[in-house]
Amino acid sequence: MASSTPEASNLPGMGASVNPDGGITFRVWAPTCDQVHVAGNFTNPQWNEGKIALAREEKNSEYWSIFVKEAKVGDHYKFVISRKDQPDLWKLDPYCRQTTGRINLNDGSPRENECVIVNPKLFQWDKKKFDMPLWNELIIYEMHLGTFIDNGDIARRFLDAISKLDYLVELGINAIEIMPCTEFETNTSMGYNPSLLFAIENHYGEEGSVQQFVNEANRRGIAVIFDVVYNHLGPDDLSECFWRFDGSYKDNYG
Structure with missing residues (x-):
């Protein structure tokens, strides 16, 4: 299925981007790898047997698509990152918006964490139109x-939290700050x-479910603020993606 001479995609977007007319563009930054x-x-x-080669977008480009x-x-x-000096690296997409998580299959064997293609649109x-309260009037x-609501089904926590929004309105708040949820x-x-x-x-x-939570909060006049962490990662669970993503490192760091 894979072409021996792949062509770079001319469609925009990083990670896995949905084409409105069908199909997906895959694009990744991997500057030092061979393929x-x-x-x-x-x-x-x-x-592995059907993996598809990406093409460098330009000569000596750091991007593949x-x-x-x-x-x-x-x-x-x-993504499968190949270098001549080490075994292939199987990596999660740094731009992925959903993963399967590592769970056990029906036969008890573990399943590798995988990226899931989603279309946020x-x-x-x-x-x-939702009008956010003035900054100096926010009651957050x-x-x-993980602790706000517990009904035994932890995979539904954003959806379950919707049932408590009316309670929060009664408290008198007009904004919710979600602690980091990536x-x-x-x-x-x-x-x-x-x-x-x-x-x-x-x-x-x-x-x-996140979009639905925000939508329901806005219906009640509640703004939603997301606490995000961009200045550091880990320290655990990084080998699946960011740690030495394309195999390069310096002085034992990734």
Whole structure:
């Protein structure tokens, strides 16, 4: 299936970008490697045997890309980074917006963490414009999703928190600050040890549930502020993505 002479995609976007007319553009920054492939469940055969080579976008470019017509929203994928001086590195996409998480399959065997292709533009937001309260009038409720509500189904926490929004209105607040909610190492964390920058922690839900939470909060006149962590990562769970992403490092650092 993979072409021996791949062509770089002329469509915009980093990571896995959905083409409105079908197909996915995969693009990644990997400046020092010799080759990048994308592997997933959308090829035949799947994963390693059917992996598709990306093309350098320009001579000596640090970016690699490819358009894959067969890939679609909901498919799983990983980047395979190749260097002549070391074994292939199977990496999560730094720009991915959702992962499967590491879970056990029905036969008890572990499943590798995989990226999931999502389209954030599918969600239907309310047409009514939301006017955020003035900054000097904000009454902010700081919310940690992991402890705010517990119904035994931790994968639904953003959706379950919607049921408490009317209670928060009665408290008199007009803004919610969500503590960091991107992927982190454990199932319970304050969120300040991110392993990915854009993927929602899979124990809190997925991107659609976040959008629904924000939409419902806005309907009640509540602004939603996200606490984000961009100045550091980890320290754990980084080998799946950022740590020595394209195999390069200096003085034992990634």
